[in-house]
Amino acid sequence: MAELIIISTLNGVLYGMLLFLMASGLTLIFSMMGVLNFAHASFYMLGAFLGFQISQWAGFIPALILAPLIAGGIGAIVERYGLRTVHKNGHVAELLFTFGLAFIIEEVIQMIWGKLAADYRVPSFLDFSAFTVYATNYPAYKTFMLLFSIAIFIGLILLLTRTRAGLIIQASLTHPNMVGMLGHNVPRVFMLVFGLGTALAAIAGVIAGAAFVTQSNMAALLGPILFVVVVVGGLGSLWGAFVASLLIGLLQTFAIASDWSLSKFFSGYFTPARGTILFDIWTVTIAQVGPILPYLLLVLVLIFRPTGLFGTRDT
């Protein structure tokens, strides 16, 4: 049992940190522009494919550095020449713009890399088991993923709270006009934040792509859960995104580890007839409903705490 708890915690925290890498960018962009970027998960996918391609040519370490830079650059260009122009027409136009962008990125990726999964593998120098918990090996690459994303998280916090650039970003989020009056180029700050957000998503793509699967539907698989993280944490709140990411990561992992069902609690009192709908509900395990638990959380948060766990404004 202890073994299961330790391994599940490790897996849950790892998944949570990956979610955070993506959700942090999404939530920053939201607090800046007031628009949910539907194409955010597409930049995660773009990062994975760029990481795959660059690691084929130059190795994993260059990929880890170059792919986020390229994706972040593309993100900045999208903001500068796309979103900023569309912005004049209001939020709906912006929303539709990012929605369309997601499809375009997916199609372009399919055109370049095809519809099959890319053969993106864990680099050989990290392909061993780092340590053993009781009798379960924990891979070195996953340990690397965990440490790397924690390092990025700390770096991000330091950047936003301890540097001059961070102060300007924070001020631009809440008081853009005042910051502009003080002589700062606010649109450029917005562009940089958008680029930074997409680069963070791309980092998640580069490291997760190698461990899991790199294919053209990975954005669609992950996109919805990102919105859950951002809403549960509170739109625009970085700490909220952090807590919600870990919460959902652990929730999903521990749901899989559990075998509880209604029939276990009430066995002996009541048993519905086999083959009826009630019997299905009675015997379904938490592991089976695991994938919908985050959405259940989303619904509950929207009903009981519309601002999210750490948010200040209504969703």
Next chain:
Amino acid sequence: MKWQMPKKLLGLAAIGLAAGAGYLALPQKTEAQGAPIRIAYVDPLSGPMAAIGDTGLKNFQFILEQINAKGGANGRKLELVPYDNKLNAQETIVQVQKAIDDGIRIITQGNGTSFAIAISEFVTKYNERNPGKEVIYLNYAAVDPILTNDKCSYWHFRWDANTDIKMEAITSFMKGRQNIKKVYLINQDYAFGHGVRDSALKMLKAKRPDIEVVGNELHPLAKVTDFAPYIAKIKASGADSVITGNWGSDFALLVKAAADAGLQVDWYTFYAGGTGGPTAMKQANLPNRVFAIGEGFANIPHAESIEFEKALRAKYGVSLFYPRGVNQMRMLTAAINQAKSDDPKKFAAILHDMKFEVFHGGEGYMRADDHQFFQPMYLASFGPIKADQPFDEEKTGWGWTIAGKVDLKDTLVPTTCKMNKPS
């Protein structure tokens, strides 16, 4: 802003209409003599299971090339036309409809029992409403028993052994292995996975009541990218063996996660040989501890099929994952030749109870009662290849060794099918 159709758009619409009318006026190419007989291949060619759909496509293209090299069917060539169903039931029907609109009357599909049921029902209904334009559905891999039992159809023919047949073979093999004490079941959460689970529970109870089932897991189909949490659970259960019907990426990723965690168990599988599976099994370092059930494997000593396998690998770089696909297409060809017609209504009557020499040797037959094809089955294990074995898989140096053969008579299972034969 006023809503009005811009003139340009109107012009475009007019051109489109004119082009459409022109297209309709063209004579239908399919009617022409000497034109190829087209077969629609409706399977996932994008998304998580695209690798499986792609391997199948290459398998079938090669099979048809071989048949065409020998003169085709009824003097005409066979041509495969791929349609991407995106692993989606609704899209499957859209694509089947599209194929029919394109004038195709032979449909083949295999991946995903739920989609197979949808096609079988669609085709049956279509044939009732369109007499004289019947469409036939050749199923090469969807194995839910329901398709040849309660929901059987005259227009559906299945070449893959169904879940019950496969599980009978697996559990009979497990019966003799006394080292099995605790078994874990992990399957995909849809009709097929439920079928595997149910038949495993039932048959284990009958054949080895001493075996304890320590876990019974269902996970979403083709959505899990990291199986580590599931592997942790298997590990914690203390299982020594796992039974799984997982196919495609759901098998490869499951075993990949097992390799990462260092899980040491025996695996009893339906589809371990699918794309990515062999690489993951080698990585997990489980020599001869993964077993798969199938109608044929690469290293069976049978000269003719070895030649075929060699030629396929040389041309397309993939293994023959579907020996049953060879049976299916060869039988289709024989039926069309015998009927002297590519009209499904005519050649279906011949396929209906056809006997045929199967790909790896031995006789098989299509059972007229339910259109289930019966054939000898093999249980194979995966490990380092021996000197006399010609084939490994995915360049791993590991390949299939036959661990047991099930004769045709031992694969027969009863059916509840009451088939409506068209008059």
